[in-house]
Amino acid sequence: MKSYRNITATMLAGLLLMGLSACEKGPAEKAGEAIDDAASDVADVAEDAASDVADAAEDAADAVEEKIDK
Secondary structure: OHHHHHHHHHHHHHHHHHHHHHOOOOHHHHHHHHHHHHHHHHHHHHHHHHHHHHHHHHHHHHHHHHHHHO
């Protein structure tokens, strides 16, 4: 999971840098902000998905452990 978060963070940083380098007043600045917002949303969704998968795996492991202990 750590590599997935590292990839996401790297992509986010790259998008932010591209957005900052392309920012000018007017439409370009708005586009840069939209890119930043989209990248942030993607990072949030990816982090939530990774957390959900980790929780499901932990629940499955707990269920298996309970079955083994019986």
